[in-house]
Amino acid sequence: MADAAGVRQDKVRFIVADLETTVGTFLYPDPPSATTALRVPARAESRLAPVDGEMIDNSEALDGYAGAIASTRGAVGMGGVLSTELRANGVTNAYPTHVKQLLASGFEVSAYSDPNVTLIPSTKALTNWPGESVLVGPAGDGTDPGQRSPASMSIVEAMIDNNTKDEWLGAMGGVLATKIMLGTNGLVNYNSTITGQVAGDLFLDVSDTDLSGFGAEPTDQGKDPVVVKGATLVVKYTDADVTDQVITPDRFRNLEIDLAPNIVRVEDPTATNGYAVSPVFYDGAIGVTLQFADSSGYGNSVTGGTIMAGFKSGRGFLSIELTLTLDDSFTVDQTIKYDLPRIQYDAVRENAEGARAFTFTGSAVRAERGNSTSPFTVTYVHGTA
Numbered sequence: 438m439a440d441a442a443g444v445r446q447d448k449v450r451f452i453v454a455d456l457e458t459t460v461g462t463f464l465y466p467d468p469p470s471a472t473t474a475l476r477v478p479a480r481a482e483s484r485l486a487p488v489d490g491e492m493i494d495n496s497e498a499l500d501g502y503a504g505a506i507a508s509t510r511g512a513v514g515m516g517g518v519l520s521t522e523l524r525a526n527g528v529t530n531a532y533p534t535h536v537k538q539l540l541a542s543g544f545e546v547s548a549y550s551d552p553n554v555t556l557i558p559s560t561k562a563l564t565n566w567p568g569e570s571v572l573v574g575p576a577g578d579g580t581d582p583g584q585r586s587p588a589s590m591s592i593v594e595a596m597i598d599n600n601t602k603d604e605w606l607g608a609m610g611g612v613l614a615t616k617i618m619l620g621t622n623g624l625v626n627y628n629s630t631i632t633g634q635v636a637g638d639l640f641l642d643v644s645d646t647d648l649s650g651f652g653a654e655p656t657d658q659g660k661d662p663v664v665v666k667g668a669t670l671v672v673k674y675t676d677a678d679v680t681d682q683v684i685t686p687d688r689f690r691n692l693e694i695d696l697a698p699n700i701v702r703v704e705d706p707t708a709t710n711g712y713a714v715s716p717v718f719y720d721g722a723i724g725v726t727l728q729f730a731d732s733s734g735y736g737n738s739v740t741g742g743t744i745m746a747g748f749k750s751g752r753g754f755l756s757i758e759l760t761l762t763l764d765d766s767f768t769v770d771q772t773i774k775y776d777l778p779r780i781q782y783d784a785v786r787e788n789a790e791g792a793r794a795f796t797f798t799g800s801a802v803r804a805e806r807g808n809s810t811s812p813f814t815v816t817y818v819h820g821t822a
Contacts, residue, residue, distance in 0.1 A: 445604070449597035452479040452519065453652040454611075456537050456566035456588040461610035461714040463636045464591035468646040469605055474593075476652040477534045478662065480520040480626065485594040485606040487640045488516035489702055489712075512711025513640075514702060515608035515633045519592060523625035525763040525771055527657025528552065528820040532569050534655060535773075536817055537590070538627050540566075542615040543698045543717030544815070546585035552769060552819045557811040558696070558719040561586040563612070587612075589714055592631065595648045603648040607636030610714035614698055617775065619759065621690040625663045632700045635710045659764065669760040672729075674739050675779075676746070676753040684739050686729035688792055692759065694775065694801070694813065695724035722800035723813050725780050727757070730792035741786070744795065748784045755780045755797065764820060771820035777801045777813055 453474045455464055465471055491511030498506045519538070526533035531554055532540075540546070545559035564586040590611040596604040611633030618626040670689060673681045698717045705713035731741040747753015757777045764771040782799030789796075801812040 445598050447596050448599070449649070451595050451597075451652065452477050452483050452592065453595060454519065454534070454537075454590055454592040456540060457591050457609070458568070459565050460563050460589045461634065463607060463609040465593055465607065465636075467637045467639075468642065468644060469593050469595070469607070469648065469651045472650055472653055474652045475534060475655050477519070477538075478522045478524050478658065480522065482518055482520045482628075483594070485515060485517040485592060485608055485631070487513050487635065489514040491711075512702075512704065513635060514710070514712045515606075515611075515631070515635045517592075517594075517608070517631045519613065519627075519629040519631055521627050521629075522662035523627065523761075523763070523773070524662055525659030526655065526819065528767055528771065528822050530569065530655070530657065531819050532585070533658070533819075535627060537588075538613065538615060538629060539815060540585060540588050541590040541611065542613040542629065542696055543587050543719060544696075545587055546583075547811075549583055552821050554817040554819065556815040556817070558698075558723070558813060559587050559717075560719070563587050563589050563714065563716065587717060590633075591636070592633065593636075593651075595651055597649055601647055602643070602645050605642050605646075605648060605651075607639070607642075608633035609636040610634040612700055612715050612717050614700055615696045617694040617696070619665050619692040619694070619775070621665050621692075623665055625665060625761065632702070632715045634708070634712055634714065638709050663761055663763055665761065667762065669758075671756075671758040673756040674735075674744065674747070674753065675756070676743070676750065679738060681756065682737050682739050684735040684737075685732075686735070687732050688730040688790075688794065689727070691726065691728050692757070692775075693724075693726040694777070695726075696813075697721060697724050722802055723777075725757075725777060725782075725799045725801050726797065727799075728789065728794055728796045730789075730794045731786060741795070745784060745786070748782060751781070753782070755782060755799070767820040767822055769818065769821035772818045774816045774818075775813075776816065778810065779804055779812065 490513035496505035566588040613629035760774040780799040
C-alpha cells in the first residue's frame, strides 16, 4: 500500500509505445488517456529520463560581484531504455510490438507475402506510420499489408501511485539502438537504447491524473514470453576451401545481435527543446557474439583447428539461422527466424562449464563490395489460422 505520509512510490509501472503516424509528433494527449494504446511487454529495466541536456556556461559574464553567474539551460532530449520480451501474437497482426521495435530501430519491411514479413536494415528515411490496416503493398490492390519504411516511436512510462495523482514521462520522435538477446534456455529480449525528444515540454508530469486505465494489452498477445528452447538451428562454415559447410556445434549459447546503428542528436533551433528527430544509419557492421563448445570433429573437414585457421586468415566465416516457434496452434505455425549469412569473427578458446568452448566476437557483413545481400534478415511468419 502507499505510504500514509504521501511519499510517492511505484505501486504499478508500465510502458506504452507505438509508431508515430506523423514523425516527431506525440501520439498521446496530455494527460495520456487513450485506452486503445498498446502496453508493450516491457521488462523492469525499462525507463525514460531526460538525457543529453546542455548547460550553457555563463561563469565568465561580468557584473562586478564575487562568484559565478548561473548557467543557462540549453537543448535537452529524452532517452532511456526499452527492454521487451518476444511473445506470440494473433495471426491477423502482421506488425506486433516486436516488429515495430525493429522498425523504430531503422529496419524496414522489405517484403510481405502472407504470412511472411521480411525485415532488413534500411537505407530509407523515417516515414509516417500508415498503420497495420492500410493496404499499401507492392501489389497495390489491397491484398496485403505491404512494405514498411522505418518509423519513429512515441513512448510513455506510466507510474501509478494512488490512482489520483499518478505520473507519466514521455518521449516522442524516438528511435532505437537495439540488441537482440537470445540466451539458450532463456528469454528472447529486445534491449533498446532510446534517442528521442521531450514530449509535451515536460521532464515529468505529476498532475492530478488517474492513469490506471491508460493503455491496453495487445489483442491476442501471448501470455508467456518465448524461451530459446526447441529451436531450429543451422550453423555453417565457409572459407577458401569449403563453402556453406553445415556443422553441428555442441552447447550453442548466448547469441547476441547488436544492431548498432549510427544515431546522433540533430540540433534544431526551431524545436522547443533544441533537437530534431534523429535519423538512423546502418553505415557500419552489426555486431554478433556467440559461444559454442569445441568438438572433437564437426565432420566434413571442419574441425576446431579449421575454425581457428579461419580466424587467423580473416577469411573464415560463420553463418547462423535460428528459428523459434512462437505458436504452433495454427494451421501454419507462427515463427521467427534470425538469419546472419556471413559473420566475420575473432575467436578465443577457453574452459567454460565443463567444455573447451569457442567465444566468437564478430560482425555481420556482406560478401564483397557491390553485394546487396542483407547482412541480417529477420523473417516473422505471423501464421495462418
